[in-house]
Amino acid sequence: MNFKHKFAFLFPGLFVLIGILIFPIGFMIRLSLSSWDTFYPGLDFIGIENYVRLFTDDSRFWESFFRLSFLSVTTVSLQYIIGFSLALMVWRDIIFKRFFRVLFLIPMMTTPVIMTVIWRTFFHESLGPVNDILSIFGIAPPWLTNEHLAKVTIIIVEVWQWTPFMFLLLLAGLLSLPKEPFLAASVDGAGPIRKFIYVTFPLMAPISIGAIIIRLIEASKIMDTVYVLTSGGPGTSTETSSYYIFVKGLREFQFGYSAALSFTYLIIMIISLTIISKLLVKLLIKK
């Protein structure tokens, strides 16, 4: 269909969004070309100096970026796997099905900043319940203070918080699947596993891609969890890009530089997400 009315549908939203964003984004780009910091707040012009610094003299940013990639890919895969299993579980008729469905949704609805404080007490190595219970087995993992375990802890919290999102999307997808292919598969004598591999999974592929991409976008912003749980420590072992940008911007008030970081980050994210989504489409659908 093609009517001139189409603009009347699209433009209000588009222009509201652009209207609200054009200044911030333009300002950010301009800011990235300035040396605005605590002491000299102002839009001077220093050319691409900030970008030069970023590309030649800031391994911490790149390290944090790769760490972020690792964390978000891991958490999103885990969320996908767990979310899918849970969705499959309550898809069928089990007892208290509805209760479980509600239960699995709740973590998503908690404010991360607040919930993570609770998690910090939860993993507190001498006052929290986790190590208290584990001490029965004579172990006391340093959840927040070991370089590697701290990452695991962050992953656990992220998985807890956001698996429900994946779960909801996938469950809704499952519930909307047509019945015929399953009947056909049953007639052909396919067992539950083969049914999953050959029927459920392919049918769910498009939904999965959408869900994974959206979660990757959200997961890449992971910050509250890091801030509250470990402040990026121990060392820099849990610093992620957005946390690093946050530190440079709102802690050290190097606005010019943090704008350059942000802009670079944005470009990288848009490119990599586009590539990832193309890859996923190839991987999940063409097969």
Place this chain on the structure above:
Amino acid sequence: MTLKSYTGGLLVAMLIFAQGAYADKWSDQFPHIKNTGDIPGACSYEATSKKDYSGKTLTISTHAVPVMGEPTALHAEQFSKLTGATVDVVHSPAGDLYSKAMVPFQAGQAPYDIVFGFSNFIRDWMQYLAPVPDKYVNMPQMQDVTKAHQGVASWDGQMYQFPVDGDRHYLKYRKDVIDNPEYQKKYKADTGRTLKVPTTWKEYGEIAAYFNGWDWDNDGELEYGSAEVMKKDDLMYAAFFSRSASYSKNPRTPGGFYFDLETMEPLINNPGFVEALGDWVEATKYVPPGGINFGLGDEINSFGGGQTLFSFSWDDAFVAAMEDGSPIKNKVGAAPLPGAERVWNREDGSWDIGHNQAPYIVWGWAVGVAGKSTNQDMAFDYLCFFANGANHRADIAIGRFGVNPFKKSDFDPQIYIDHQGWDPLIAKSYAATIVGMEEFNTNRVFPLRVPGVFQFTSAVAVGTSKALAGQLSPQEALDEVAAEWNKILDRVGKDVVREAYAVGVKLEDNIN
């Protein structure tokens, strides 16, 4: 404060200050000051009640409750009752106070009349703050403030922050352990050394390691050596400077602790600091499980809850331990920070042997009035009221308020003995410890107060936490910090930093 401690306090007050507490019309109306009643002064209840600010609104950005946030709100409520002003208080976590005020400042706005923060924000904030008017600087209430804290609140002689709190780092220890003859014997037998309050960081480490990981107070729980702020956030570097001061603050080499004032060469990676960081890495072995991720709150919970033998940062852990209801009330002691058996001499490039001790007058709560505020009179009156004699005396007794002594009159041990039920010995050692470092010691370290201070301290936090996590050796870690400091210097401008740093060095070198 629970009702019980009110009554308890009231009884004590009735006995000692019978005349003062009796028939004071202000303490009837404001139970907060029941212990003392109104104390006369320019900003007393009596004086404040004569002002009329009705119809005006005062806005305050302060810390989260309870620490500093609760007294802010409490005094706001009282101030409002007395003057008719509307007072809006907004609370933020400590880490966000700087940006909460700085973002509007930089955008040319003044949404808050009063901004709470830390004393080391002064250089970044002062261009947006109104200087404290002479009227307040000269009043007796201010003259009672220790010299060190007047210095902390001022920039080159001009006061920008209104003193409402005093902060310093000192050593807290479990008196019941250190003074226990049995443990003293046992320690001697096991190690050949004497068990006493440590005077060097090495001793601190040895004793803490010895008392780590076993149930020395027989409560069924394990106890540990030391609780310290090791979490990589805005506070950990302060703990590091506390540990480094005695190794690097050499009274014979004035002209800079953090930088060499002449060359602006960072000193952060000299052997003194490296030695201190080495000690600190060692300390990860005698902190409680998870201790390497302790923030100040954890430290307070840990020492205040009786979990560790030592702790050495702000007052809070000590006050928490000494509060009514604490399981270790009157079982703790206060002492100056440990020293070192040698101190680095950067001019000779060698160690000066001999005991050296340098107190760290750490930054603490500080509060300023926005330069663009249209209610500056009211704002200063509020702050003055906040810190008036009666309020201050009541505030320092409540651990969770985070308000600590900073007035000369606070160092009378009798206050703590009478009002808070402290053991006289403890009260005396506490008062002596504090007054000693603030009034008499001349080898003090003051917080770094230069433009972009957060960049410098954040670099320290990153570097030292890498060392604590074992990612880097102490030398490597501090070399990295020094390199980062040089970069920041280049960015911010060496001369700008030098100019600001000179102001702090003057304090350290006792030049007025």
Place this chain on the structure above:
Amino acid sequence: MNLITENLCFKPEHEYYLNDISLEFKAGNLYTLLGRTLSGKTSFLKTIAGLQPVDSGQITFAGKDFNSIPVWKRNVAMVYQQFINYPHLTVFDNIAFPLKQRKMKFSDIQNEVSSAIKKVGLQGFEKRKIQELSGGQQQRVALARSLAKKAKILLLDEPLVNLDYKLREDLRNEFKNIFSGDLSSQSILIYASTDPLEAMQLNGNIIVIDEGKILQHDSAKEVFENPSNVRVAEITNEPAMNIVNGSIESKKIILNKDVQIDLPDKLKTIKPGKYFFGLRASDIVLDDSGFQFVVDLAEISGSETILHLHQDNLKFVSLINEVKNFNNRDKVMLKIMSENLYVFNEKGNLIFSPFKNK
């Protein structure tokens, strides 16, 4: 009140949806648009309705330029192959929807709707929601809605294809009555279909369309008897007409090296050379005197058997008017009814039809 399209072209990407379509539809007539799936039938209908733009070309209706009239003012009606109704409305409201849209008086609406409901046989279902109806009933609602509108142009896009066999037959018969009885001589009815049988049964004008191009436009009988080219012959027969690339040489029709048949007298006038030969599936019959073929696949459909056969490189489909069991790889003897052969030249155009030359 004629509908005229001139040189309609639409090529959104790389393929033509509509390729130079010029047609004239006369009021009071039924046109069947016959073509395979994706041949451009739906595109054409949507273009008439105004739902799809064209790159070039002109539509005129009753002498007026139709291009410039937006879809909602064109007064056409359309029934889709999917059962498209308004799911949130009842049957009555569904049918009344276009009438309300026209701001008709409520009493008139009631009359129109009930007469339309009667026509499609849905009495008693007025208050039902759409989801509570079967597929056939849903399609009746869609039909009723388009009838109630009394549109000047009624477009039906394979309305029966998604129904099961029995229902399809029933509804098709009803269609005939509805159309012949009610649809006044004022209306143009265009019926898109993939099914040649259906097209023949409807017995209107047949327009054969393929790859967006009109191949033939004639009466049903004419299209059946004289398909203008190979593609039409394939499209208008079910199963598709067998088309074989062969030649005529010295009084013989050579289909491959084994299958060679004597040239029937009727074809003697045709010069030797390469040709396409068309043969309806029903013109290949079991006969021991014929050639030997191998069965690739045998399908039984109703009272008929369809055999897919091959002999060397030659592939045939044969329709046998009885039910017989064959196994794959069975060998069967088949006779080719050579007098019913169509002959197309190398370009695929018809040069000989058994009907024309009878």
Place this chain on the structure above:
Amino acid sequence: MFVIAPFLWALSTSFKDFNSVTGGAKYIPWLQFEPSLEGWSVLIRSQGKGGVNIIEPYFNSVFVTCSASLLSIIFGTLAAYALSRFTFKAGFIKNNDITFFFISQRIMPPIVLSIPFFLMLGFLGLLDSLLGLILVYMVLLMPIAVWIMVDFFNRVPKEIDETALIDGCNPFEAFFKVVLPNSIPGLIVAGLFCIIFGWIDFFFAFILTFTKVQLLPVAIVALNSSVTPWWSLSASALVSVAPLIIVAFIVERYLSKGNLSGALK
């Protein structure tokens, strides 16, 4: 168990006080520690007594979240409909690119936008106001609305709209009379997502407000002092999640009825 454990812990902690927190992990009130209502009482005490006022922030949060969600849904749904049904082309920019533009707004870390937003709202005089927050939240929420609704509309047969057009509706009438009434499940889902994401935002609410307008997460974080009072923080965390549990039930109801089916695929 994994899902619920933190809540149980928070519930238990909310009844503790300083001594029962610092004495190691304890779980069961009365049995292992003396329960105290301190944590909960903080939520209703006046500020001067060390409480945090959460009633007004609660209503602010509800108002801002709902208004921003509603506006996002309105604009987002219209845009999503356009992107799903019509073809747009401007140079190399096509429908998918516009859709991606909408969704990509969520890629930006909030920190990136905080300063510019602050300056912009300052210029418009909307700092510390509900309206300013609503504007900002629209940027956060509209991408979600567009994403869900484009998906939804892609699954509603376009022949329904076409039929409406043929039946005499212009595109607006077709949208409002036919498409919208049949999109209620999608709208509900999009609305719920918007509400969730609006409700849990902390960052913008924190940076862009001063004293007049406070949202719930900001009010609660005011409890996260340097000495974290575990008890009151736990209590307030539970309070903040409570209304969304109702939301969870609504979502579930739609799931069970299968109405959501078309909504999210």
